[in-house]
Amino acid sequence: MNLDRRDFIKVLSTGVLAAAGAEKALAAEVDRYKRSPEAVGILYDATICVGCKACEIGCKQANNLPVEHSGLDEYHGVQNIWDSAKDTSPNSYIKIKVHKDSSTAKKDQFENGYSFMRTACMHCIDPDCVSVCPTSALIKDPVTGIVSWDIDACCGCRYCQMACPYLIPKFEYDKAFPKIEKCFMCSHRVKDGGIPGCAEFCPTGATLFGKFADILEEAKKRLTLAEGAEYSYPQHTLDSGKQTPKKAAKYIQYVYGEKDGGGTQYIILSAVPFEKLGLPKLPDHSSASKSEGLQHTIYKGMIAPAVVLAGLAVAAYRSTNQEEKEG
Amino acid sequence: MENLQPLGGKIWTKPFKVLTLLAVIGGIFIAKRFIFGIGSVTNLSDGYPWGLWIVFDVVTSTALACGGYAMAMLVYIFNKQEYHPLVRSALVASIFGYTLAGLAIFIDVGRYWQLYNVFIPPYLNVNSVMFEVASCIALYVLIMWIELSPAWFKQRYGKVPGWLNKIMFFIIAIGVLLPTMHQASLGGLMIAMGEKLSPLWQTQFIPALFLITAITLGYAMVVFESIFSANQFGRPVEMKMLSKLSRFIPFLTIAFLVLRFGVIAFNGDLGLIFRFDLAALMFVIETVLFVFPVVILWKPENRQKINNLFRAAVFFVIAGVLYRFDTFIIVFNPGHGYRYFPAFQEIMITVGIIALEIMLYMIFVKRLPIFPQVKHA
Amino acid sequence: MSSYFPDSEMKTESPVSGVSRRDFLKFCTIMTATMGLPAGMVEKVMAAVENPKRPPVIWLHFQECTGCTESLLRATHPTVEHLVLDIISLDYSETLCAAAGHQVEEALHASVEANKGNFILVVEGSIPTADNGIYCKIGGKTAMEILKDIGPKAAACVAIGSCASWGGVQSAYPNPTGATGVSELLKEVPVINLPGCPASPYNILSTILYYLTLKKLPALDGEGRPVFAYGRLIHENCERRPHFDNGRFAEEFGDEGHRQGYCLYKLGCKGPETHANCPSILFGDVGSNAWPVGTGHPCFGCAEKGVGFHKPIHEQAAVYTVAPPATYPDFDEPKGKGIGVGAALVVGAAAGAAVAGGLKFSKVLKESDNSEEKKN
Structure with missing residues (x-):
């Protein structure tokens, strides 16, 4: 019995040691990624979005995506909507959703108001999907920072779906040879100096494409506007020359995506609390940084496993030899 | 070395026929999945991309199959030779748990024809916990078959090749290391899920908690399987060994509970238990289930009764399984209106795989020297 | 009609003089x-x-x-x-x-x-x-x-x-x-x-x-x-609405989009915030398709308090709707499938069998325990 207790304590202390290492690792891996200076991004300003869904059309045209029906029409008691995905899906990289509160009398207010929200890939700085993908099928472009998917690599394990805090990667459950689909910020157009279909089609400038540093600066500038102040909102890109003169709404003093989940390249402004718009409250670091921190600590240079294996081998050698002698 | 021998007897028994039927039904649905896609047989969705197949067939069934690992650790690493007779039957149960988990992964992943990318550069991603889990499980399956091969050699040729005996200690060492790594990592998979999982489960110690419960599940399953197969195959129960072995269950469970509550308290999340929501409810149910085996097996005299051993093992298995289901499905909440309950066909595929597992176990123990010879008094 | 024509003879004249x-x-x-x-x-x-x-x-x-x-x-x-x-x-x-x-x-x-x-x-x-x-x-x-x-x-x-x-x-x-x-x-x-x-x-x-x-x-x-007459926004019944929905906008007067009859929203059309039935009954009874948007000029919101004469003609409209349309998905749109009958039956049956089997088996073991005790 004494012996067992000792073993028990041994096991327990090993666990505590490992845990202490883990705690240290968690701190180490935070803040490990920075945005590339050439990173591109999208600024979505919910206060000037008019919910026209032109971005969805622009996206479908730019990426040759078919229309789809998901039962949204029946659910809302209307019929024959020609395109009715409930959420982003393999055929819809963007979805304009709405938050409604009771009387929905006024746009951009929380109580008795409503606000649109454009759900699409956030293109995280430290994407959980990229970190967890066992086949490196999700790739973050080192220059533009665009997160895209590699058809030749993916094994369809859907860990990216489990890990994504925004539920963005979508899987073709209805296909025998399925793919993961998500917004890749029209990297095929951006590569040639173009802009994403959504930004091209947006009539108000609610979806604004540009260098990340520039759009962040633009977002911060908008936060300084007083409610009702006249402001010329640029359309498509910052330097397109087209503008929408408009009175500023009462912004929530926060740029969603600047730091959330370690930061994103798709940033959002709104007058309605972000958590009401389907955007989770996240810490300032990605979940992936935690799991990687743990992994990297335990398996650093494979030293710890090698040491453990050596110990195990010695122990096993002793017991098997003894066994043979006895046997 | 004690004498192991095949149990012998008819393979094509009545239970076997029922199992065959279940396996065939599962097989038909598996065929359907490969022709019409995963959505045609499951309720999986973009919010719950991992359902019954991953959680039961892979995460839970490998944990239940930790008997081989737990016994090998006990016998070969802590050098408790007295438990040796239990090793091989535990190993056989483990082999099928793991091998069929591999099969389940093949069914579950969408692009199975590219599954090998997990192991080959430039695609493999060492940052992914999944890489660690996949490679460890694949390797461990191989290792276990090597560990079992002496049984086959002995049966076929009457002796085990010398070189195999010589390297066996190293195979055993790897066979202990790998489950330690991947059983912890199965919990580690969840760390990336971040806020989707309640802080009552989502802690930095989730790998340690998964590892401890996996080892304990291993012992509980050895107790359970020994009693059950003894009953089924009309053999005497190795009562002395089992009652000694069963001590580890309360010890490890207490370690688990202390660590779990300690971390939650350290994180300042103990208050979440008193919120009357699903997470709190499941947490309380789990804790009660974990405490049962401790209470039953705490006093040494209680460990002398076979019924107590059986009940404690069953309670621990239920608790350990529920812990895994909670973590991956029940308490896991992607939000955005998603819900999930496995579909009928999805369940039948899992049932089919389990049936196949039991069938193979029955064939093996009847045809290969797995169980110790019954010493007639 | 009989009440109007008691003599059951079709009158060509209405009771109102001078109108057929x-x-x-x-x-x-x-x-x-x-x-x-x-x-x-x-x-x-x-x-x-x-x-x-x-x-x-x-x-x-x-x-x-x-x-x-x-x-x-x-x-x-x-x-x-x-x-x-x-x-x-x-x-x-x-x-x-x-x-x-x-x-x-x-x-x-x-x-x-x-x-x-x-x-x-x-x-x-x-x-x-x-x-x-x-x-x-x-x-x-x-x-x-x-x-x-x-x-x-x-x-x-x-x-x-x-x-x-x-x-x-x-x-x-x-x-x-x-x-x-x-x-x-x-x-x-x-x-x-x-x-x-x-x-x-x-x-x-x-x-x-x-x-x-x-x-x-x-x-x-x-x-x-x-x-x-005023229950709906002009935007809701507008003949150019499909262009709005498809992101096709006239960028300036006389451009290709304008000639094609695209949506005039970007030119300052106030249809999205003006309640009137102009798209349905047109404007002022002057002839076919004759209302501002029909002729290619953005609605300037004459009927809406605070819009017409108050907002600059080419300022983009705030999209004012009493309620946003129902067909935008909510954030918590129900997705995925819950428990089905078949699944419930299987799970129920399996759980029932397991509990019954477990209890029975436990009883068997208890008996064997008892007999062991007696033996000892």
């Missing part, structure tokens, strides 16, 4: 439809129109351009002479009265006294309130005084045009005359607002006929406007 039966029926049908009444109501509308006791109407003009009257005069369904001679009894209207001066003032007051509590008051034009309303005087009295005198004696008041409804062009910044709509000043009787610059003649005809037919006022929205 066919045109009359057509008129009544159009009116019925505009009011949003079911087709079966045509007969009732006809009966109301044909009623020899025509309702007295008094039509006051204040600060305005007479555009509403002018547009009504040009309406052809019916012609205005039909309206004033056969449908209503227009007792006083400065534009249409042949008489003038004291004579007509007298007629006005005579009619007001004679029909006290029965007549319909139509007001065209805003009422200046600054400086005691000295900016608009008729017969030595300010508009405010006239309204205060005559208004409460009416059965109901119709404020025609944007000026009478909410101040119109005169209320544009800095609003020197303090121009105000009728409903702000006249609280004693119900006021129906028919904004528009000018208001659609059909909307006033429909409102009057609704009252005559059903002897009650039409349902009004929060702004006092008949729901049948």
Whole structure:
């Protein structure tokens, strides 16, 4: 019995040691990624979005995506909507959703108001999907920072779906040879100096494409506007020359995506609390940084496993030899 | 070395026929999945991309199959030779748990024809916990078959090749290391899920908690399987060994509970238990289930009764399984209106795989020297 | 129809002189439809129109351009002479009265006294309130005084045009005359607002006929406007809406998109924030497809308080909808599938079997324990 207790304590202390290492690792891996200076991004300003869904059309045209029906029409008691995905899906990289509160009398207010929200890939700085993908099928472009998917690599394990805090990667459950689909910020157009279909089609400038540093600066500038102040909102890109003169709404003093989940390249402004718009409250670091921190600590240079294996081998050698002698 | 021998007897028994039927039904649905896609047989969705197949067939069934690992650790690493007779039957149960988990992964992943990318550069991603889990499980399956091969050699040729005996200690060492790594990592998979999982489960110690419960599940399953197969195959129960072995269950469970509550308290999340929501409810149910085996097996005299051993093992298995289901499905909440309950066909595929597992176990123990010879008094 | 033709002989003349039966029926049908009444109501509308006791109407003009009257005069369904001679009894209207001066003032007051509590008051034009309303005087009295005198004696008041409804062009910044709509000043009787610059003649005809037919006022929205005419945004019924939905916009006047008839939103169309039935019944009865958006000019929101004359013409509209359309997904749209019957059965059966089996097995073991004990 004494012996067992000792073993028990041994096991327990090993666990505590490992845990202490883990705690240290968690701190180490935070803040490990920075945005590339050439990173591109999208600024979505919910206060000037008019919910026209032109971005969805622009996206479908730019990426040759078919229309789809998901039962949204029946659910809302209307019929024959020609395109009715409930959420982003393999055929819809963007979805304009709405938050409604009771009387929905006024746009951009929380109580008795409503606000649109454009759900699409956030293109995280430290994407959980990229970190967890066992086949490196999700790739973050080192220059533009665009997160895209590699058809030749993916094994369809859907860990990216489990890990994504925004539920963005979508899987073709209805296909025998399925793919993961998500917004890749029209990297095929951006590569040639173009802009994403959504930004091209947006009539108000609610979806604004540009260098990340520039759009962040633009977002911060908008936060300084007083409610009702006249402001010329640029359309498509910052330097397109087209503008929408408009009175500023009462912004929530926060740029969603600047730091959330370690930061994103798709940033959002709104007058309605972000958590009401389907955007989770996240810490300032990605979940992936935690799991990687743990992994990297335990398996650093494979030293710890090698040491453990050596110990195990010695122990096993002793017991098997003894066994043979006895046997 | 004690004498192991095949149990012998008819393979094509009545239970076997029922199992065959279940396996065939599962097989038909598996065929359907490969022709019409995963959505045609499951309720999986973009919010719950991992359902019954991953959680039961892979995460839970490998944990239940930790008997081989737990016994090998006990016998070969802590050098408790007295438990040796239990090793091989535990190993056989483990082999099928793991091998069929591999099969389940093949069914579950969408692009199975590219599954090998997990192991080959430039695609493999060492940052992914999944890489660690996949490679460890694949390797461990191989290792276990090597560990079992002496049984086959002995049966076929009457002796085990010398070189195999010589390297066996190293195979055993790897066979202990790998489950330690991947059983912890199965919990580690969840760390990336971040806020989707309640802080009552989502802690930095989730790998340690998964590892401890996996080892304990291993012992509980050895107790359970020994009693059950003894009953089924009309053999005497190795009562002395089992009652000694069963001590580890309360010890490890207490370690688990202390660590779990300690971390939650350290994180300042103990208050979440008193919120009357699903997470709190499941947490309380789990804790009660974990405490049962401790209470039953705490006093040494209680460990002398076979019924107590059986009940404690069953309670621990239920608790350990529920812990895994909670973590991956029940308490896991992607939000955005998603819900999930496995579909009928999805369940039948899992049932089919389990049936196949039991069938193979029955064939093996009847045809290969797995169980110790019954010493007639 | 039999009630109209007791001799069962098809008359080619309507009871209303000078209008063919066919045109009359057509008129009544159009009116019925505009009011949003079911087709079966045509007969009732006809009966109301044909009623020899025509309702007295008094039509006051204040600060305005007479555009509403002018547009009504040009309406052809019916012609205005039909309206004033056969449908209503227009007792006083400065534009249409042949008489003038004291004579007509007298007629006005005579009619007001004679029909006290029965007549319909139509007001065209805003009422200046600054400086005691000295900016608009008729017969030595300010508009405010006239309204205060005559208004409460009416059965109901119709404020025609944007000026009478909410101040119109005169209320544009800095609003020197303090121009105000009728409903702000006249609280004693119900006021129906028919904004528009000018208001659609059909909307006033429909409102009057609704009252005559059903002897009650039409349902009004929060702004006092008949729901049948102002219940929807122009944006909702606009013929260019598919272009909006598909992201096809005219960028400037005369560009390719403009020629193609694309959505005028980016040119400042106020359709998304203006309530009116222009897309359905067009504008001012001037001909096919003739309404601003139809001709290629953005709607400028003449009918909507705070939009027309208040917002810059080419400023982009705030998308003002009473409620955002239902077909945008919510964030918590139910997704995925819950428990099915088959799955429930399997799980239930398996759990039941496991519990039963476990209990039975446990019992067997207990017995063996007991026998062990006895042996020992």
